[in-house]
Amino acid sequence: MIKKVRPHINQNEVLLFERSSPGKRGYQLPPLDVPHIDPLSALGARNARSEIADFPEVSEVEAIRHFTRLSAQNYAIDLGLYPLGSCTMKYNPRVNEQAARVEGLAWAHPYQPEGLSQGIMQVMAALEQALAEITGMDAVTLQPAAGAHGEFTGILMVRALLESQGHPRKKLLIPDSAHGTNPATATMAGYAVQNIKSNELGMIDVDELARVADEDVAALMITNPNTLGVFEEHIRRIGEILHAKGAQLYMDGANMNALVGIARPGDFGADVMHLNLHKTFSTPHGGGGPGSGPVAVKRHLIPFLPKPRLSRGDDGWAWNYDLPESIGRVRAFYGNVGVHIRALAYIMAHGGKGLRNATLDAVLNSNYLRVLLEPYYDLPHRAPTLHECVFSDARQAKHGVRTSDIAKRLIDYGFHPYTVSFPLIVPGAMMIEPTETESKAELDLFVDALISIAKEAEETPELVRTAPHDTRTSRVDEVTAARKPILRWEPAQAKES
Amino acid sequence: MLEAMGLSSLEDLFSHVPPEVRLDRPLDIPPGKSEYEILDFFRTHGSECADGYASFLGAGVYRHYRPVLVDTVVSRSEFLTSYTPYQAEISQGTLTTIFEFQTMICQLTGMEVANASMYDGSTAVPEAAMMAVRLTGRDRILVARSVHPEYREVLATYSRHQAIPVVEVNYSQESGALDLSDLERKINPQTAAVIVQSPNFFGIVENYQEAAEIAHRHGALLIFVFTEAVSLGILEPPRTADIVAGELQSFAISPSYGGPFAGIIATKEKFMRQMPGRIVGETKDTRGNRAFCLTLAAREQHIRREKATSNICTNQALVALMATVFMTVYGKQGLRELAGQNLAKAHYLAGKLPLRFSGAFFNEFVVSAKSPDAVNERLLQQKIIGGVPLGRHYPELKTSMLLCATEMSKREDMDTVAEVFAT
Numbered sequence: 077m078i079k080k081v082r083p084h085i086n087q088n089e090v091l092l093f094e095r096s097s098p099g100k101r102g103y104q105l106p107p108l109d110v111p112h113i114d115p116l117s118a119l120g121a122r123n124a125r126s127e128i129a130d131f132p133e134v135s136e137v138e139a140i141r142h143f144t145r146l147s148a149q150n151y152a153i154d155l156g157l158y159p160l161g162s163c164t165m166k167y168n169p170r171v172n173e174q175a176a177r178v179e180g181l182a183w184a185h186p187y188q189p190e191g192l193s194q195g196i197m198q199v200m201a202a203l204e205q206a207l208a209e210i211t212g213m214d215a216v217t218l219q220p221a222a223g224a225h226g227e228f229t230g231i232l233m234v235r236a237l238l239e240s241q242g243h244p245r246k247k248l249l250i251p252d253s254a255h256g257t258n259p260a261t262a263t264m265a266g267y268a269v270q271n272i273k274s275n276e277l278g279m280i281d282v283d284e285l286a287r288v289a290d291e292d293v294a295a296l297m298i299t300n301p302n303t304l305g306v307f308e309e310h311i312r313r314i315g316e317i318l319h320a321k322g323a324q325l326y327m328d329g330a331n332m333n334a335l336v337g338i339a340r341p342g343d344f345g346a347d348v349m350h351l352n353l354h355k356t357f358s359t360p361h362g363g364g365g366p367g368s369g370p371v372a373v374k375r376h377l378i379p380f381l382p383k384p385r386l387s388r389g390d391d392g393w394a395w396n397y398d399l400p401e402s403i404g405r406v407r408a409f410y411g412n413v414g415v416h417i418r419a420l421a422y423i424m425a426h427g428g429k430g431l432r433n434a435t436l437d438a439v440l441n442s443n444y445l446r447v448l449l450e451p452y453y454d455l456p457h458r459a460p461t462l463h464e465c466v467f468s469d470a471r472q473a474k475h476g477v478r479t480s481d482i483a484k485r486l487i488d489y490g491f492h493p494y495t496v497s498f499p500l501i502v503p504g505a506m507m508i509e510p511t512e513t514e515s516k517a518e519l520d521l522f523v524d525a526l527i528s529i530a531k532e533a534e535e536t537p538e539l540v541r542t543a544p545h546d547t548r549t550s551r552v553d554e555v556t557a558a559r560k561p562i563l564r565w566e567p568a569q570a571k572e573s
Numbered sequence: 574m575l576e577a578m579g580l581s582s583l584e585d586l587f588s589h590v591p592p593e594v595r596l597d598r599p600l601d602i603p604p605g606k607s608e609y610e611i612l613d614f615f616r617t618h619g620s621e622c623a624d625g626y627a628s629f630l631g632a633g634v635y636r637h638y639r640p641v642l643v644d645t646v647v648s649r650s651e652f653l654t655s656y657t658p659y660q661a662e663i664s665q666g667t668l669t670t671i672f673e674f675q676t677m678i679c680q681l682t683g684m685e686v687a688n689a690s691m692y693d694g695s696t697a698v699p700e701a702a703m704m705a706v707r708l709t710g711r712d713r714i715l716v717a718r719s720v721h722p723e724y725r726e727v728l729a730t731y732s733r734h735q736a737i738p739v740v741e742v743n744y745s746q747e748s749g750a751l752d753l754s755d756l757e758r759k760i761n762p763q764t765a766a767v768i769v770q771s772p773n774f775f776g777i778v779e780n781y782q783e784a785a786e787i788a789h790r791h792g793a794l795l796i797f798v799f800t801e802a803v804s805l806g807i808l809e810p811p812r813t814a815d816i817v818a819g820e821l822q823s824f825a826i827s828p829s830y831g832g833p834f835a836g837i838i839a840t841k842e843k844f845m846r847q848m849p850g851r852i853v854g855e856t857k858d859t860r861g862n863r864a865f866c867l868t869l870a871a872r873e874q875h876i877r878r879e880k881a882t883s884n885i886c887t888n889q890a891l892v893a894l895m896a897t898v899f900m901t902v903y904g905k906q907g908l909r910e911l912a913g914q915n916l917a918k919a920h921y922l923a924g925k926l927p928l929r930f931s932g933a934f935f936n937e938f939v940v941s942a943k944s945p946d947a948v949n950e951r952l953l954q955q956k957i958i959g960g961v962p963l964g965r966h967y968p969e970l971k972t973s974m975l976l977c978a979t980e981m982s983k984r985e986d987m988d989t990v991a992e993v994f995a996t
Contacts, residue, residue, distance in 0.1 A: 089669075102903075103903050105980065110918055110921035115916060118933060119808065124808070125808055125809045125810065131677065131681075131900070132904050136642065143649075146666040148666065149651075149663075149666040150658075150664055152654040154650035154651075155650070168654050174612060175612060178615045180618070180620055180623065181615060181622060182829055183829075184622045185623075185830070188626075188630060188958050192621075192953075195617070196830050209602060221832065223887060224884040224886045235734060255886075256881070257875075259874075259878040260877070260878060263881070264703075264734075269879045307589060312594060338587055339596055343596065360891065361655065361657070362653055362891025363656070363658060363894070365887045366832075382730075404729055405723060406696075406727060407696055407832075408633060409723065410830060410831045413833075415832075423602060424606050424610075424611050425606060426605050428602035431600060440574060443586055462590075487660065487662055492663065551662065551859050552858050553856045554661070561686075561845065561852075561869060563672075564672070564675050565673070
């Protein structure tokens with residue numbers, strides 16, 4: 077094994093509730109400048125609460141040590157390569173964080189007068205405009221809170237369009253390589269799902285599509301490049317087949333980091349798409365959110381956009397609620413505005429040319445890994461790829477080593493694993509997306525690690541199967557967690573242990 | 574690198590992207606800017622946004638002090654720049670804090686299980702309604718008109734295409750609370766759930782206990798909604814509710830013009846397998862040490878696809894962490910003391926104004942004004958943002974406005990508000 081990491085000491089940390097002792101506190105409120113009110117008399121005996129049983133009681137120092145010690149048990153982009161396929165784990169510039177914390181923006185209330193909100197409305201308008209240019213679409217809503225929420229919004233708009241033409245239709249076509257959110261979205265929007273098989277190149281089979289596309293189909297939900305990293309070569313033709321049947325082309329923009337500045341969905345036939353600002357536009361993943369899932373549409377779908385919409389009048393920006401054909405609201409207020417600010421800061425820092433350069437570097441990095449890893453790992457789909465590539469564990473499986481084992485072993489080498497066992501069309505999938513963030517040196521380190529693991533899989537498979545070995549937490553028993561769920565701390569449990 | 578790949582230019586990497594779909598011009602976006610220019614741009618726009626105004630706006634978004642520790646913790650790279658904790662061995666930081674979050678939400682709400690977060694309160698409500706539909710096998714939802722109007726609009730959008738009829742229940746013109754007799758009239762054997770918010774949109778503490786009894790008598794579930802989480806420091810938790818759907822913005826989450834916030838769903842143990850969203854559970858690693866991991870994934874979209882409980886994937890983890898740090902800093906005594914200050918400030922201001930409703934309230938209340946817009950205009954001249962006029966969502970309340978006072982409301986500003994009302 078190449079030894080490029082060493083273990084690192086960090087105190088064990090108990091749960092807050094086990095650290096608590098009565099009377100400790102980490103806050104101080106200013107003295108009350110108005111008369112005290114007795115809760116019992118103001119709220120009534122039925123409503124007044126006596127205490128919050130078992131709530132934590134710790135000092136400020138205990139609180140900061142608690143969270144800092146816990147933080148040291150996390151891997152993060154700022155520690156190294158985070159090659160999760162389809163997640164686009166790129167560097168999160170810190171200037172974005174500063175921008176989102178600017179007082180007037182961070183403390184803006186959604187109901188403050190429009191005349192006193194022009195600055196933030198201008199920021200949102202600038203982002204809408206930039207995203208429309210990047211996607212080649214005609215209008216954008218920033219309301220959806222995440223990618224899946226954007227899918228739901230987009231599909232509801234498709235439904236509203238078709239209803240306005242007489243019939244919402246029955247089903248959505250979804251490729252077998254799609255993200256799980258696509259079929260789940262279909263159900264929430266009242267559609268049945270029909271899966272479409274990929275061909276041996278990992279692309280949509282156009283003949284198959286032509287066969288199944290009929291008047292019951294509302295839309296095809298396509299990810300382009302797809303989850304294999306392959307650009308759908310026949311995308312124009314795919315759009316034409318759907319449009320000939322009166323159906324819409326929905327594009328899942330999860331992989332937009334492969335296309336920015338190179339090709340625009342609006343130019344290749346997409347009618348509606350969502351973007352993930354927390355992927356392509358560098359806003360932090362934060363351990364699972366917040367995200368933001370703007371939806372961009374072509375002209376014919378504009379009347380159905382969620383309300384309210386930003387509109388420009390004589391007195392500046394205003395919120396327009398007078399949208400009779402709108403699908404309605406998908407979220408209170410106007411969206412994850414703090415995330416919008418970060419995304420706009422990213423776009424401003426790059427400019428048009430810089431955005432395109434980022435795409436070039438992302439695709440270069442992915443292909444570099446592909447070429448260097450191909451001698452060691454099975455590559456089931458041979459088509460050229462863009463920002464990510466998908467290997468399988470076929471060769472290592474002969475020694476009883478599976479993709480999840482290789483992933484866990486990568487941890488010992490100081491890396492976060494790739495996406496494991498997805499897309500579902502590749503058995504034993506290892507889905508790798510390095511993003512433009514990584515230098516050649518970091519990529520080489522990662523390649524060394526995977527080559528070393530390939531060797532271990534042959535020579536010492538047990539070492540790989542039982543990884544990770546060098547982490548403070550060894551392999552976690554997820555089966556028992558699901559079988560006997562313990563979903564909150566309880567005092568009795570603390571007494572036992 | 575190109576050499577290693579046998580290519581001569583970066584453009585070769587895109588040779589398989591058909592030329593007819595390639596963009597043949599540069600993106601029309603201005604050239605890249607320096608850090609200084611970017612911050613200057615946002616500071617300029619920030620200064621155009623009510624900088625330096627006092628505000629009495631609430632209505633689902635509240636001004637509460639954000640302890641310094643909150644940003645200190647969420648700015649740590651290890652929390653900020655990590656992904657959803659699928660790889661438990663190197664994600665114990667995030668997993669442990671989510672487990673603590675779930676625990677504190679249960680302690681606050683009186684529920685037995687809570688998820689890791691929803692997008693916000695407004696989307697947690699329809700998710701809770703769909704959960705009730707699955708649990709009861711019934712399809713009709715009753716929602717109080719005193720639930721936040723924008724939450725009800727989101728509910729309408731979600732329910733429309735799933736054939737879930739939503740019927741609204743009136744509020745009492747006298748107390749501002751849910752009209753229980755109207756609830757009795759409208760509930761029927763097809764009703765899956767009754768949705769009640771407390772304190773409600775008018776700030777009134779609802780008699781949710783009675784609403785729960787009515788719901789349960791008819792075999793329906795009670796969904797308890799809250800928008801002002803600080804109220805739970807001083808108000809009885811909704812123990813007899815079946816599902817709690819709430820918004821945690823009050824817990825150190827900047828108003829940020831409406832988001833990102835963090836919603837939650839909490840419920841009874843027996844309902845947990847129908848709960849949407851991520852859930853963290855306790856287990857052990859192979860060395861026998863306590864460890865945490867994502868669990869009950871059989872409910873979720875990446876496993877169940879079209880049969881999942883929801884399509885939710887990315888949620889609001891970092892924002893939920895803000896709330897976790899907030900709850901830790903204030904703790905058992907602090908949250909109560911904070912809630913007490915809110916109660917006192919709101920009652921001080923309300924005492925000087927013409928109250929519209931008679932029901933008990935926490936930190937928000939409705940006052941009568943011949944023209945709410947005119948009052949707000951006069952307040953703006955004093956650099957005070959007044960209340961939310963209610964006419965747009967409640968035509969019958971066009972001479973009423975909703976005001977909120979929190980621990981951050983200064984006595985002198987409240988006195989100014991009272992003077993403006995008196996003139």
